[in-house]
Amino acid sequence: MVQPVLIKRYANRRLYDTGRSAYITLDDLAGDLASGRRVKVVDAKTGDDLTRRTMVQVLLTDAHAFKLDFLPEDFLQTVIEIEDKSLMRLFGHYLGMSLSSFAVAQKAMKENLDLMRRMAPNPAELLGGLTRLLKPKGGEKPPEGEG
Secondary structure (H helix, E strand, O other), X not given: OXXXXXXXXXXXXXXXXXXXXXXXXXXXXXXXXXXXXXXXXXXXXXXXXXXXXXXXXXXXXXXXXXXHHHOOHHHHHHHHHOOOHHHHHHHHHHHHHHHHHHHHHHHHHHHHHHHHHHHOOOHHHHHHHHHHHHOOOOOOOXXXXXX
16 A cells, blocks of 8 residues: 655645645645545644544535535534544444445446446447347247247
């Protein structure tokens, strides 16, 4: 697994990307995250991990706020309601497991789609191939009740 790039957050809310040796904006960070770049955001003075908090700030920017519409209200309500730390950890673990399952399913779907594209580069070709496979051979009659 690739080590995340360290981003230092200063008291004035400026973000310093240690990988690039440059200051970046939340929009820059959003683009990095969207491209799959892993980051760890820390408070420059205390070293506290601010990664999650900063990711939420990215979601609240105008360019990404629409993504929050995909979160069910029940989920948001649950996150707000949970006060017990052990219940929060359990809920976080449950979410992590759900995301892992989703990632596995997403990967399998991508692999299947890639395989289909290699087998038949366009949908018409695929449908034509399926039609030929399903068509009765020669003078065979379709089974009773089919045709």
